Amino acid sequence: MSPDEVVRTIIAPVGATHQAQRANLLQYLCQIQHQLNCIPAAAINQLAGALHISAAEVRGVIEFYAFLHEQPRGQYDILFSDNITDQMLGSRKLLAQLCKRLDTEPGIPREDLRVTIDTTSCTGICEQGPALLVNGLVVSRLDNSRIEQIADLIESEVDATEWPQAFFLVEDNIHRRDQLLSKQTADLTPDGSALRALLQHDATTLLETIEASGLQGRGGAGFSAGKKWRRSKQTEADCRYVVCNADEGEPGTFKDRVLLNSYADSMFEGMTLCAGIIHAQHGYLYLRGEYRYLLESLQQVLQRRRDNKLLGRNILGKQGFDFDIDIHLGAGAYICGEESSLIESLEGKRGIPRKRPPFPATDGYLHKPTVINNVETFMAAAKIAVLGADWFRSSGTADSPGTKLLSISGDCKRPGTYEYPFGVTIRQILDDCGAENTQAVQIAGAAGTTLPITETDHCIAFEDIATAGSFMVFNNDRDLFQIVQNFTHFFAHESCGLCTPCRVGGELLKDLVDKLVNGHATRHDIGEIETIGALMQTASHCGLGSTAPNPILDLLKHFPQLVEKKLAHSNYEPAFDLDAALQESRDITGRDDAGAHIESLP
Ligand SMILES: Cc1cc2nc3c(=O)[nH]c(=O)nc-3n(C[C@H](O)[C@H](O)[C@H](O)COP(=O)(O)O)c2cc1C
Ligand code: SF4
Incomplete structure (x- = not known):
């Protein structure tokens, strides 16, 4: 065409x-x-x-958007997942192997426009990596032989949809089920049961149940779902929206992928429940572009729900209970997981975060009241509607009721999805997933917290270590500097560029971390990292910029002995006085950082 x-x-x-x-x-x-x-x-x-x-x-x-291009990308557009967990499994070498086989350079379309090979941020297949996307389809578990086969298929022009089905196998890998995922809960809450509960009671009672359950958002920030829904409901408006955030871009997070694959009914039920409570007529599932391969099955679930009168007009025969859901795709921008950027993106614009307040609950999609929740939050809400607030509070801690799904990857024997009651210790999780010789864990992804093995008495809970789900394990053979470098580059790349602390700070931080990794940094550089990091944390416009320095600041805090070993010139007095030689230019440019290149340790 x-x-x-x-x-x-x-x-x-x-x-x-x-x-x-x-x-x-x-x-x-x-x-x-x-x-x-x-x-x-x-x-x-x-x-x-x-x-x-x-x-x-x-x-x-x-x-x-990283997935949109004015210039042709080639018949096969290949993107290797570049998360640290993919790198740990050898993704960079496999990329080089494929480039060599196909005689092309990373990021540059081959001259005959047959293929482009490039990298992208985390594709959410961390426990089955290394992974790549080919024309939007996920290929998991790459190894040398699979790369050779891929090269042959491309040279023979076999359409990607006709590649061996085994290439595209993405398993759920659920290793621990609890309150939400247990078989017993599934039996007690068949499709439509939350909506029947809503019709049997009423919107006010159900909203009170959600509030009484203490359900907090599972996308990271932990805001009360009940409060958000009530605020939207109470805002005067001619229409309201319900949006499910399935952007799942935080490196190392893949539990929403599993829910979208196997529990989509529950998620859509939670969205419809919310719509019935706040009186919304339309909803959107914002699906990250990396999960395009799930689009068709999700659309089938929606159609089945329409056929079963669980969506559409007069849901379950209730006059005026009208609600339907569209799926919108993202296109490779991590920032679009931030709720106000997500709304901009849903409106078809660049995903630049809005000024908040006003918050989406009162002023969201097309400036109408909009509830945005994570996939897992909607799923939990649907279960609470049927099984009650006390059932939900019977798990977890007083301040963090319920359970949390974790995406566990990295150096452990059993990576995958685990559901735990809030309050579980990090030690317990490491034991369960078969982690040995652990040096550090990174919880909540690149934006989260890095902890040394000595700190594993901490627990997963909003009052201790909060996470949207990512839990990456690094053993003693790993170079933590390389890991921090990966995350710092990720943030610099994903910054939307709106505000200076993040746009400029992110680049400066990236350069300083590179310098540290390469063994050229001085104590002065460490001071610079701390100053820039603090500035980004306090002055950035949104959560991306304010959390971007976390990985390097955690490294400095928890691993000072490693940092000191990395510093250059810490006990070194040069014979040549560089400061004196540079004094004139220092005067002209107004710099007052004499000794920056040789500052010694205290
Ligand atoms: C940079 C950034 C990325 C985010 N990415 C996601 C995401 O992928 N999925 C998600 O549910 N929330 C994400 N959030 C949090 C959302 O802004 C928002 O808090 C969440 O969708 C609300 O739903 P919840 O209350 O159910 O967690 C992100 C926040 C920031 C600052
Ligand atoms: S903090 Fe970064 S991502 Fe957020 S608005 Fe500023 S530049 Fe954009």
């Missing part, structure tokens, strides 16, 4: 309002990219004309 024909078939379901069409821009772009492997100028102009916006605005959106 020509770009013209592709755009014509994609845009404009008849009757869609102009506002709705504009909000679909990102979805149109994702479809064009998927079908044509790029978004050509003709398609950009056509889209701009149809949506009454400028071509520059369309280009601005394309430029923001």
Whole structure:
């Protein structure tokens, strides 16, 4: 099909309002990219004309998202997952092997436009890595022989959808089930039971139950779900929205992938329950682009729910209970997991975080009250509606009721998804997953907390160590500097660039961490890292910038002996006085950091 024909078939379901069409821009772009492997100028102009916006605005959106490209990427667009856990499993060597076999350079389309090989941030397949995406499909468990096969398939032009099915196997790997995932709970809460509970009682009673359960958001921040729902319900508006955050971009997190694969009904039920309580008519599942391979099965679940009167008009026969859900795809931008960026992205724009307050609960999608919750939060809410607040509070701690799903990866024998009551110690988790010779654990992903093995009496709970799910284990053979370097580069790459502390601070931090890793840093550089890190933590506009320095600051705090060994020139007096030689230029530029290059340890 020509770009013209592709755009014509994609845009404009008849009757869609102009506002709705504009909000679909990102979805149109994702479809064009998927079908044509790029978004050509003709398609950009056509889209701009149809949506009454400028071509520059369309280009601005394309430029923001890593998975959209104006220039052709090649028939096979290959992206190796570049999370530290993939690297630990040898992803960089495998990438080099494939580049060599296909005679191409990373990031540059091959001359015949057959293939582009590049990297992307974590693809959420950490426990079955190394992984790659080929035209949006996930290939897991890469090794030398699989790479050789992939090279052959590409050279023989076998369509990626026809590659061996074993390549695309992504298992759930659930190793521990508790309150949410147990078979017993599933038997007690068949599809539709939360909605029946809602119709049997009423919205006010059900909202009180959710509040009484103490359910806190599972996406990281832990805000009370009940409070959020009540605030939305109480805001005067002609319509409201329910949005499920399935962006799951935090490196090392993959528990939502498992829920989307095997528990989607429960999640959609929680969204519909929320809609019934706050009186919303429409919902969105914001699905990260890396999980495009789950799109079809999720759409089938939605259709089945429509067929069973669990979605659509007059749900379960209740007059006026109307609610339906669309799936919107992300396109490779970690920042779009932040709720206000996610709303911008849902509206088809660049995912730049909004100023808050107002919060989405009162002023969200299209400036209407919008409840945004994580996949696991909606799933828990659906169970609470049926089994009650006391059932939920019977697990966990007083301040963190319920359970938490963890995505465990790295140096352990049994990586996968584990469900634990809040309050479980890190020591217990390490024992269960078969971690040995552990040096450190990284909890809550790149933005989270790094702890040495001596601190494993801490527990997973909002009052101690909070996490959206990521739990990466590093043994004593790992170089923690390399790990911190990976995370610092990740943040610098993913910064949206809106505010200076994060945009500039992230780059400065990256350079300083590189210097430290390469053994060229001095004590002065450590001071710089601490100053820039503190500034980013306090002055950044959103959570990305304020958490970006965590990995390096935790390393400095918990592993000072390793840092000191890495410093250059700590006990070294040079024969040549560089400061004196540079004094004139120092005076001109106003620098007052004499000794920066040789500052010695106290
Ligand atoms: C940079 C950044 C990325 C985030 N990514 C996600 C994400 O992928 N999934 C998620 O549920 N929440 C994510 N959040 C948290 C959301 O902003 C928001 O708190 C969450 O969706 C609310 O749902 P919950 O209360 O159920 O946790 C992110 C926050 C930040 C600052
Ligand atoms: S902190 Fe970073 S990601 Fe957040 S708004 Fe500022 S530049 Fe963008």
